[in-house]
Amino acid sequence: MSTIxxxxxxxxxxxxxxxxxxxxxxxxxxxxxxLLFGFAISTEVNNxxxxxxxxxxxxxxxxAIDRLRANPYFTFCGIATHSEVEELLRKGKVDAAVVLRTExxxxxxQIIVDASNTTMAQTSTAYIESVISNSSAGVPVVANTxxxxxxxxxxxxxxxxxxxxxxxxxAMMTSVSIVSEKETGTMNLLLVSPVRPRTIILGKLVPxxxxxxxxxxxxxxxxxxxxxxxxSASVVNVVWVTILYIVLALSLGLLISTIASTQVAALLVSxxxxxxxxxxxxxxxxxxENMPLPLQWLSCIIPARWYxxxxxxxxxxxxxxxxxxxxxxxxLGMTLAVLALAIKKFNAKK
Amino acid sequence: MNVTTLKILLRKEVLLIxxxxxxxxxxxxxxxxxxxxIPLVATLDVKNVGVAVVDNDRTMLSRRIIxxxxxxxxxxxxxxxxxxxxAFRLVERGEADAIVTIPKDYLNDLANGEKPDIDLKANGVNxxxxxxxxxxxxxxxxxxxxRWQAEQGISLALPQASTVNLYNPTLNFRNYMIPALMVVxxxxxxxxxxxxxxxxxxxxxxxxxxxxxxVGRLEFVLSKLIPYWVAGILVVTVGILIxxxxxxxxxEGSIASIYLAAILFSLVMSGLGVFISNKSATIxxxxxxxxxxxxxFQLMGGLFTPIASxxxxxxxxxxxxxxxxxxxxxxxxxxxxxxxxxxWPQYAALTGxxxxxxxxxxxxxxxxx
Amino acid sequence: xxxxxxxxxxxxxxxxxxxSFTAVDHITLQVGRGxxxxxxxxxxxxxxxxxxxxxxxSYPTAGGGTVAGFDIVSQAEEIKRHIGYMSQRFSLYxxxxxxxxxxxxxxxxxxxxxxxxxxxxxxxxTLGMENMRNTLVKEIPLGWKQKLAFTAATLHSPDIVFLDExxxxxxxxTRRKFWxxxxxxxxQGMTIFVTTHYLDEAxxxxxxxxxxxxxxxxxxxxxxxxxxxxxxTMDEVFRIVAKDAKRSx
Numbered sequence: 025m026s027t028i029x030x031x032x033x034x035x036x037x038x039x040x041x042x043x044x045x046x047x048x049x050x051x052x053x054x055x056x057x058x059l060l061f062g063f064a065i066s067t068e069v070n071n072x073x074x075x076x077x078x079x080x081x082x083x084x085x086x087x088a089i090d091r092l093r094a095n096p097y098f099t100f101c102g103i104a105t106h107s108e109v110e111e112l113l114r115k116g117k118v119d120a121a122v123v124l125r126t127e128x129x130x131x132x133x134q135i136i137v138d139a140s141n142t143t144m145a146q147t148s149t150a151y152i153e154s155v156i157s158n159s160s161a162g163v164p165v166v167a168n169t170x171x172x173x174x175x176x177x178x179x180x181x182x183x184x185x186x187x188x189x190x191x192x193x194x195a196m197m198t199s200v201s202i203v204s205e206k207e208t209g210t211m212n213l214l215l216v217s218p219v220r221p222r223t224i225i226l227g228k229l230v231p232x233x234x235x236x237x238x239x240x241x242x243x244x245x246x247x248x249x250x251x252x253x254x255x256s257a258s259v260v261n262v263v264w265v266t267i268l269y270i271v272l273a274l275s276l277g278l279l280i281s282t283i284a285s286t287q288v289a290a291l292l293v294s295x296x297x298x299x300x301x302x303x304x305x306x307x308x309x310x311x312x313e314n315m316p317l318p319l320q321w322l323s324c325i326i327p328a329r330w331y332x333x334x335x336x337x338x339x340x341x342x343x344x345x346x347x348x349x350x351x352x353x354x355x356l357g358m359t360l361a362v363l364a365l366a367i368k369k370f371n372a373k374k
Numbered sequence: 375m376n377v378t379t380l381k382i383l384l385r386k387e388v389l390l391i392x393x394x395x396x397x398x399x400x401x402x403x404x405x406x407x408x409x410x411x412i413p414l415v416a417t418l419d420v421k422n423v424g425v426a427v428v429d430n431d432r433t434m435l436s437r438r439i440i441x442x443x444x445x446x447x448x449x450x451x452x453x454x455x456x457x458x459x460x461a462f463r464l465v466e467r468g469e470a471d472a473i474v475t476i477p478k479d480y481l482n483d484l485a486n487g488e489k490p491d492i493d494l495k496a497n498g499v500n501x502x503x504x505x506x507x508x509x510x511x512x513x514x515x516x517x518x519x520x521r522w523q524a525e526q527g528i529s530l531a532l533p534q535a536s537t538v539n540l541y542n543p544t545l546n547f548r549n550y551m552i553p554a555l556m557v558v559x560x561x562x563x564x565x566x567x568x569x570x571x572x573x574x575x576x577x578x579x580x581x582x583x584x585x586x587x588x589v590g591r592l593e594f595v596l597s598k599l600i601p602y603w604v605a606g607i608l609v610v611t612v613g614i615l616i617x618x619x620x621x622x623x624x625x626e627g628s629i630a631s632i633y634l635a636a637i638l639f640s641l642v643m644s645g646l647g648v649f650i651s652n653k654s655a656t657i658x659x660x661x662x663x664x665x666x667x668x669x670x671f672q673l674m675g676g677l678f679t680p681i682a683s684x685x686x687x688x689x690x691x692x693x694x695x696x697x698x699x700x701x702x703x704x705x706x707x708x709x710x711x712x713x714x715x716x717x718w719p720q721y722a723a724l725t726g727x728x729x730x731x732x733x734x735x736x737x738x739x740x741x742x743x
Numbered sequence: 744x745x746x747x748x749x750x751x752x753x754x755x756x757x758x759x760x761x762x763s764f765t766a767v768d769h770i771t772l773q774v775g776r777g778x779x780x781x782x783x784x785x786x787x788x789x790x791x792x793x794x795x796x797x798x799x800x801s802y803p804t805a806g807g808g809t810v811a812g813f814d815i816v817s818q819a820e821e822i823k824r825h826i827g828y829m830s831q832r833f834s835l836y837x838x839x840x841x842x843x844x845x846x847x848x849x850x851x852x853x854x855x856x857x858x859x860x861x862x863x864x865x866x867x868x869t870l871g872m873e874n875m876r877n878t879l880v881k882e883i884p885l886g887w888k889q890k891l892a893f894t895a896a897t898l899h900s901p902d903i904v905f906l907d908e909x910x911x912x913x914x915x916x917t918r919r920k921f922w923x924x925x926x927x928x929x930x931q932g933m934t935i936f937v938t939t940h941y942l943d944e945a946x947x948x949x950x951x952x953x954x955x956x957x958x959x960x961x962x963x964x965x966x967x968x969x970x971x972x973x974x975x976t977m978d979e980v981f982r983i984v985a986k987d988a989k990r991s992x
Contacts, residue, residue: 049662057669064688065673071682113541114710115717116702119682139539140709142547144680150509180500192665200658287657288570292396300407304415309678311500313422316414333468340499343466382850386839393838393879583834586798587851588823742819743801 028219032227039201040231050197050235054189054243061181062251070097072148075104075112077123084131085124091155092122097148098155113138120148122156182247183335184308186266187328189243190236190273191302196294198232198277203290206281221370229274236270247339258342265338265352269331272359275366276327282369302328330354375592383589383597391601397567405609408558409616413548416678423507424452426461426470431480435522439476439492442518448510465497472496472507474515485526541626541709552617553625553708554677554701556610560636561671561697564606565643566664568598572651573660585741595739599644606640607633626711632704634714638724639700645731652738671697696727748775751903751934752797754808754815759792759801766792768957769806774936774950776902779929781948781965782938783981787990789957790938791831791907797936798828798905811902824852827896827933831907833888835895837881841872844880845895852899859898866894886917890924897928904928906937910944922947945977953984960984 040047074092078085093100101118109121113136120137133156139145205211214224244262247253276298284290302308305319306328312320323329334351337343345352391397425443429436444451452470455461464470475493477483483490492515496508542549575581584594614632617623625632646667654660672678674688675697681689692698699720706712714721752774759767767789774780784790795801797810799819807816811825835844842863849859867873870890875883880891889909897904906925910918922944929935937948945951945965952962961968961984965977974980 043656043659046659046662049666053666053669056666057673060670060673060688064684064691065679066683114706114712116706116710116712134538136538138710139542140705141550141680142542144682145539145542147506147509150513179498196661197658200661204656204658288574289396291570291657291661292400304412310415311503314415319411319414336499337468341466347466378853379851382847386836386843386847389843390836390838578837579830579832579834580836582800582830582832583828583848584851586800586823586826586828586830587848588820588853589851742799743795 029223029227032219032223033230036201036227036231040235047235050193051239051242054185054239055246057185057189058182058243058246058251061185065181072098072120072144072151073101073118074098074152075101075109075118075121077104077106077109077121079123079125082126082131085126088122088124088131088133088156092152095151095155097151109136119144120152122152124156179251179253179340180336181308182243182251182253183332183339184306186240186243186335187269187306187308187332188299188302189239190266190270191276191298191328193236193239194232194270194273195277195280195298196291197235198228198274199280199284199290199294200287201232202228202278202281203284203287206285207287222367225278225367225370229278232277233270233274236273237267240266240270253339254342256342258338258344261338261345262335265331265334265348265355268352268355268359269327272327272355272362275359275363279362279366279369282366301326305329306332308332327355327358330358376590379589380593380597383593384600387597387601400567401563401605401609404562405559405612405616408555409552409613410620412555412558413551413621416547416551421448423449423472423503423510424464424470425449425507425511426452426464426473427454428456428458428461428473428475429454430456430478431476433481435481435484435518436476438522439474439515439518443474443511443514446510446514449507449514470497471500471503472511474511548621549623549709550705552621552623553704556613556636556704557639557675557677557697557700558672559609559613560606560639560700561643561668563609564599564602564640565647566668567605567647568602568644569647569651569660569664570657572598572648573654573657576651576655577657591736591739591741595648595736599648602644603637603640607636610636623708625708627707627713631707631714631717635700635703635707635721635724638721638728639696641728642696642724642731645728645733645735648735649731649738652735652740671695674698676701693723696724696731699723699727748778750774751776751812752780752808752810752936754797754806756806757793757796757803757808758805759789759796760804765957767796767803770954770957770959772952772959772962774903774934776934777929777932778950779925779935779937779948781945781951782936782954783940783942783945783951784938784954785940785985785988785990788954788988790954793954794905794907794936794938798826799823825902827899827901827904829892829896829904829906829909831911833885833892835880835888835892838879840877840879841883841891842876844891845898848895849898852901854899862898866898870894886913886920889913889917889921893921893924893928897933900931901933903934903936906935908938908940910939910941918944942977942981945981951977953981955985955988956990 076089076092078089089100092098101112104112104121106123109123112118113121116138118138120135123134123136125132125134135149135152137145137149202211205214215221240263244259248255248259277294280290280293280297284293301323304310305312305315305323306326307323308328312323312329315323330351334348334355337348338345341347427440427443429440440451440454443449452464453461455464458473458475461470461473461475465473473495475495477490477492480490480492494508494511496504496511498504572581575584610633614625614629647664650660650663650667654663674692674695676692677697681692681698684692703712703717703720703724706717750773752772755771756769757767757771758765758769770793782790782794792801796803797815799815799822803816807814809815810822813821813825815822836847839847845863845866846856846859849862850856854862867876872887872891875887880888883891893906893909896906910921913921918941925935925937925947937944939945948965950962950964951968952959954960961971961980963971968980969975969977972980972983974983
């Protein structure tokens with residue numbers, strides 16, 4: 025029994041290793057994603073290009089311009105005339121223009137902002153406002169941050185990337201690989217052999233499980249070193265909740281493979297049913313609470329939503345497992361349900 | 375080029391696409407799904423920042439600060455507590471995103487001309503929400519204080535300011551997303567599908583039956599791409615119609631400049647798709663290659679997060695990401711009414727990429743091994 | 744090959760290497776117009792690789808030759824206008840109907856649409872396929888598929904038809920019918936170049952070659968080979984010639 029199992033696994037591993045390029049993509053992609061999110065992609069507002077229109081130069085206008093120049097968030101693009109402003113904004117040369125007027129000896133200002141991107145526009149308006157009026161000095165509020173003191177958006181994205189990668193590797197790769205055996209007919213060969221279907225399934229799943237564990241190690245190592253996520257004992261919880269999620273994703277892959285009859289179909293099903301919802305609805309990039317209610321309900325059936333929210337608590341806030349009981353039990357329930365359904369379908373097919 | 379051959383090959387492709395169980399549905403369903411769902415979801419607006427307040431002052435002023443915060447459109451007060459620990463528990467449970475602590479004798483100290491500080495702690499798990507939440511709370515508190523001071527006769531003489539939100543006066547994030555979403559449609563329809571199509575011909579062996587005939591490389595590849603170009607243009611049209619009928623968004627600029635950009639971008643993507651299929655032997659391989667491209671394209675192209683927020687080195691990389699130019703054109707034409715003359719660098723870049731990718735695709739397509 | 748015959752395939756020292764593996768090792772042969780040339784060998788002997796070079800699907804590593812009067816290295820596209828090819832894997836479009844497939848391939852070979860119609864009708868009648876005209880190819884049985892693939896490769900009356908194990912996996916009765924089709928094509932003046940590992944089929948050929956480990960070990964008419972090796976059947980000939988084979992499985 026165990027030798028059959030071993031040879032099945034060996035076959036699968038060989039298959040994987042021979043397709044060197046795919047394995048490379050699978051291993052490199054999480055790293056690239058982590059680095060991109062960690063260092064390149066952010067939703068912070070900086071490098072706002074600002075032009076200034078001054079109607080009459082005074083000491084006050086000069087000081088206001090100096091403050092803008094000195095502020096790291098802004099790139100000062102020079103003084104423009106009223107008529108130039110529209111064109112500069114339209115061509116995207118500047119993001120905002122400040123019109124400084126002096127009325128009755130009092131400085132007033134107007135901010136004209138390219139509001140195409142509303143988030144950027146609102147934030148940069150607020151920044152410009154506080155810089156011009158120099159008001160931040162007057163507000164008696166001392167602000168600081170919990171959990172993520174440097175406010176790195178990477179922290180926020182790491183769980184999301186993990187949620188996506190494991191679905192991609194486990195669900196998509198397993199389903200496509202099982203279906204490709206169906207297409208070439210080797211699956212039938214195995215099914216008519218005396219090997220039990222349970223063994224065949226496990227033989228298919230174990231290598232992808234191992235691959236996922238390698239990726240998990242890679243992702244965690246990167247997060248705790250390069251990205252500087254705080255390391256603590258809660259990493260144990262991170263690991264076991266992730267393994268639960270991996271098992272769930274593998275079962276999903278199995279389920280798809282029993283439904284789809286061609287590789288392309290398996291791919292499109294897992295793409296449409298998993299990848300897109302994971303990216304859009306799981307809260308990976310876009311907060312769930314901003315969505316319309318029906319979509320929020322819909323997001324409840326997406327495993328990644330629960331996984332990502334659990335990971336945020338465990339990895340970033342580093343709270344004990346008690347705080348993610350709901351998430352973990354939902355994941356567990358989903359795993360059992362999907363696994364039972366997949367096995368039932370697989371046996372029915374046989 | 376042999377027109378008769380091209381015609382019969384095109385007929386074959388159209389028949390095969392029509393008889394495919396998934397692709398026609400995908401072409402119909404994709405634009406609807408993408409255009410209807412993503413705009414609802416893809417908003418980074420920060421709303422409903424939950425604030426837990428630790429009110430150690432318990433005066434008229436502290437209560438006013440609290441009600442003003444609750445009244446703000448971005449903030450909602452999740453609860454008032456007498457101890458920091460209680461408030462903190464709310465944050466741990468994810469029910470609040472920030473803690474505002476008003477110190478003891480705040481009103482008293484302020485009235486005596488001292489400068490007591492309100493303490494604000496924001497949850498940084500979501501960096502954007504943390505930053506913006508802290509800012510909104512600060513602004514709200516500053517507003518309350520300045521109004522209070524004005525009532526007390528201590529005028530701070532706030533400068534008068536006004537803001538003009540050009541191009542998107544209602545500050546609707548959807549208006550920003552919708553034009554750019556066409557990029558998702560074109561990447562899938564003009565890049566992903568032809569690549570899949572070519573690789574499945576490889577897997578089934580029919581491509582060899584074609585390679586042994588006198589069919590020209592050009593006719594064969596064109597017959598693969600033209601149906602998807604047509605589909606891509608149709609899908610963009612549907613996208614424009616949905617934008618108009620559902621969201622009331624019509625391009626400020628000319629429709630022609632949108633179609634020109636769409637055609638150029640379709641060429642870029644199909645060149646890439648053919649290149650990938652030339653380099654892959656199996657469907658799985660081509661998918662993973664394509665997927666790697668799609669992820670990088672969508673993340674680095676400025677679709678969901680602004681390019682301007684990236685560090686300088688990453689911004690240089692984005693110059694090599696074709697969707698960047700398409701997204702810039704779509705947003706500028708839709709919202710700002712920019713003309714082709716305004717956007718000539720973007721059009722030139724897209725043209726360059728289209729030529730480059732098509733060249734690479736035709737050089738790597740071989741009828742012989 | 745008879746001396747007064749016109750040569751349509753002529754290769755000299757044709758070689759194909761994949762890295763350090765020599766799939767086809769300096770083969771030299773001539774085929775005359777109208778011949779049915781059997782290209783025999785065990786699995787892995789290099790038959791398909793050699794044939795792919797003759798059809799312009801693959802570049803030779805060394806050597807060269809002509810097919811239908813064109814150079815196989817530099818004029819592959821010209822060759823393709825004058826040949827028909829039926830691959831080992833069934834390679835018609837499964838989601839097109841019988842008629843759509845035939846029309847597609849014949850149009851690609853430059854036949855006028857009127858000719859295609861009349862010729863296709865003729866073939867449908869001879870094969871008794873009239874009622875299958877509008878059936879999707881994936882829904883017809885394997886034997887019919889093979890006949891259809893042969894028809895697609897010959898409808899344009901090419902000079903030479905290359906058949907790569909055309910009868911693989913079909914029953915004996917269908918195989919016999921298939922060979923009738925080959926004879927019919929041959930009688931219409933087409934040269935047939937066919938690979939097979941059914942040795943009884945070798946008897947149907949005017950000449951055969953036996954390939955072992957990438958080399959041609961024997962080349963003559965079946966009768967003379969039997970004489971040369973003092974064998975009663977082609978089966979015996981093959982066993983004697985291929986006894987030192989290392990690459991068969």
